[in-house]
Amino acid sequence: MQSELKTLQSANDAMEDSAELQSRLAEDGYLFFKRLFDPDVIMKLRKDLLTVMQKGGWLVAGTDPMDGIADISKRCTEGDPDYPKVYHEVYKVQSFHQTAHHPDVLAIMEKIIGDTVFPHPSKIARLWFPQFTDHTTPVHQDFVHFQGSYDTFTCWSPVGDCPVELGGLAVLPGSHRVDEVLDHAFSLGAGSLSVDTSGHEGNWHTIDYEAGDALIFPSLTLHKALPNVTEDRLRVSLDNRYQNENDPVAEHMLQPHLASFSPLSWEEVYAGWTDDSLKYYWKDRDGPVLSKDSSYMDKAFEQAIALASNGNEHARLHLERIVHRDPESDQGKAAAAALTGSN
Template identity: 35%
Template sequence: MSLAAASFQEAVYEPFTRSSPEEDVGVLQERFSRDGYLFLPGALCASVKPVLDDMLSVLAPHIHWNESVSAPVLAGEPFFESDPLWDELYPEIQALESLHRLFHSAEVQQLMTLVAGAETFVYPMKMARVAAPRKIGFETPPHQDAFSHHAGPTMAGIWIALHDADEAMGRLTILPGSHERGVRPVLEAQGVGGVQCEIYPDETLWHVSDVSAGDVIIFHSQTVHRAQPNVDKQRVRLSVDTRFCDYGAPVFSTNLEPHHGWRIPRLDWEYVYRQWNDTELRYYWRDYPALF
């Protein structure tokens, strides 16, 4: 299997192509079809602070906001997704009503319609990312959601920055146009998800940019993406994401569980919902007509 350009040293980087929700929908859809993603700076700048504040309240005292660097910082030793401390904290993050409600807000729903139909289905599984510094080698390797979510071509991912993040903190990186080459073979790899997809020898150009709070990236289910390592000494990168599709597209059953509910015993929907004020979003997917 070819893994050319799998290391960051061998890759060439260019900034994300910038888009705006105010552009013509046809232009945006053509760009999405060409590049496999849309980068929408500031699209949710007024919406993310409640989620950031709630996540920080759960992560304290291990991670806290530092005004002098305008970022979350780590107190103590770094931890990785599935480490014991992460497993202790993550169910409480998953139980945050603000995390789930963000993706069902009118603002986010409108962004989803830029690449899907007028009616979209938001996957129940919502993800929160905690990229700690000094854990080099444990970042998310290159992968496609079409493989990891058992998804068809109409599914897309939506990733939201909760605060400003620069290169040292590890950024989401996109392989533009990679969605056009189908679903790729995978092999076992260290890092979030545990697998890496094949990277072809001619694929050396990646897109990446610094992000600000409320920046949004929407990407095709077959678009190859990965995280850069967080090489900062203390700053932590926090972000959230989920998947969505046009209403009626098939959704595989593993996407109906809380993120990591398959391996953390107490993390089920009863646990997630136990302190929610609103019942509107509880089990909203049960009547979806295309579960398999």
């Protein structure tokens, strides 16, 4: 492991002790579990997901999908026009949604939340190409993306082993104690929003994750992905979210992930499923639903416009994606104008 990275503390010793889990979360802002999931469940999911990616052309032809050997000529990421062609197919995989409702993860979330748990229907798979490190997820708090309540918990788990060089998640322990949403600025990488953490370089915690491991944290904890510096391996991981059923949930968390970038309906997601029990389960929830607060992303957009006008390559790339996705929208038109103006 890189020397400047510290090691996540395992909370497996406290798994049955709700009060102890809550107290460690309040102190550290994260809980890490070795093998929260049965590794066999995760490896079966790995096969399901990577087989879809193989069919979609993302893996080197003729290789075993379980090895996740990426065809780097196919590199793309969230927001790119080509990404949904494969991501939507991944999103339709029934076992991908079922994993987030696995009894082992629901049991631990119940101990943490201490009440009825609501797993967000907007499950997320992160499919991260190698040699694409400009697009690594930057430092952020999840609240700017998922909103609702500060006590919305992310459960991040690799779909297969994830040594540091494959680019797993790192957290800054105790960072949630700021108890507010920090200023986020435009950045390339998943979510497009980043917090400046200069001064905290020495305190990032991560681990060489193994299949079945899980990292859980509330929505104010600062975290980031590490760069995938492997030569040719895709990093595949899940980040799923859980909250008290009675806390408010933001309406976009009731939609398929990235549906706002490229339309995908639940009808399409559910079409091939053999098990009906998880279809539309979220419609039975009574708690409040909030509209999405776009202010964080709107601010990042304005920053990207200003940066692109000064020739910033990351901002230009971000705006090009918006123009490609949504040329007729107000942002699409403003992005096109900024790109032309800075040529």
